[in-house]
Amino acid sequence: MPSIFKQAPDIQPRLAEDVYDQILSAIIDGQFAPGERLIQEKIATQINISRTPVREALLRLEQEGILELSGRKGFVIRQLSDNEVTELYGVREAIEGYAAFIVAGHRNPEKLAAIQAAVEAEYELSDRNLESEFRCNRHIHRTIVEQADNPVLLDFFDSIWGRSVSLWLFAATRTNPSQTDPDVHRQLLKVLQTGSPEEARTAMAGHVRDGLSQHHKNP
Template identity: 35%
Template sequence: MRTPDKSEMSQGEVAYATLLEAIRGGVFQPGDRLREEDVATRLTLSRTPVREALRKLESDGIVEHRPRLGAVVRALNHTEVVELYEMRLVLERTAAEMAAKHAIAAEIDELEELNEAIANAVADPARAASINQQFHRCIYLATRNRFLLESARALNNALMLLGPTTLADEARITVVCRQHQDIIDAIRNGDAEAAGASAEAHLQTSLRHRLSVMRG
């Protein structure tokens, strides 16, 4: 299904899409207060569609209403983060296994290029995080399974609520790229079992690092 262009959207839909992009891009972080006037000014929108967008984001579970504060970007607690990663682990292990069976050479080459780009973005954590998302999406696309891809998309809202990227230093990026390479090698070799095991190890490491960041 084609994604509508913003010129085809209502003002409320444009405000929703713009605010969603801002949250996904880290302009607004979990825990940030979203005052209508401030959001409208920052995103160059009028207040009425912003109000409509905030209501929709609240129904999506991305924004919550707090007494005396109003709309706030929702933040996941420890239990929710663990549950989210448990679900990601199931999906990404399955995706890696299926990609090992179905990925074509061009897709595997793209994974190599994306992983190299992550390594080269060590000075720009936001860019590294964006490329990392592309890397994982590429694996899902290589599965040739639309239902698995849709299940991954359903996690997108929750993933936005994890907060700042953990790809904030060279040591962390080195670990991530090495684990990505293990996944790529297994996919290139058509070894579904190794691909799944590598994907699981990667997610387990990511969860441990995420929880460590949360503990401060």
């Protein structure tokens, strides 16, 4: 197949990180067909690097639940069952709801401004599609968790949303063009700015549950 990766220079710091980003972007862009194997030798040849950083990147994606082993040296994109989706959303409710509780309790102007900037960026998307909306949505939610200043929450968030890439890919093959309403995040921001911590937790939990309901509406 034609190369879908950029060649890497001979010397580059954080090479495995760059390879990881390229592979993840290719997955999100839909460059791999369902069930298509990702072979480290082929990817290494396309990027013009050794197999070691490619292997590291593929193993990281496997650890995050995005890929799974297929054969001795290949990986495929992992598909989530409906039960796994429900479990992941339940954990998201707990993590992101608690983060919203903390943020609303502190009501720090700088932290709220960071969240507002992430929310407003959603309105400035020039090319609104599944990929751009997924990235923007993830950025908004991660910013909220980040502003809670709890590294453990952020680690859990990153782990869950890594697995959510698989969910997004699965959903992207089954739904019509995205109908995300940016006003939903503005409403959530308003609760973080003016509501009580418990109101913020409830609003975030409800927002996450709405996402699960949307998934179930698109079987």
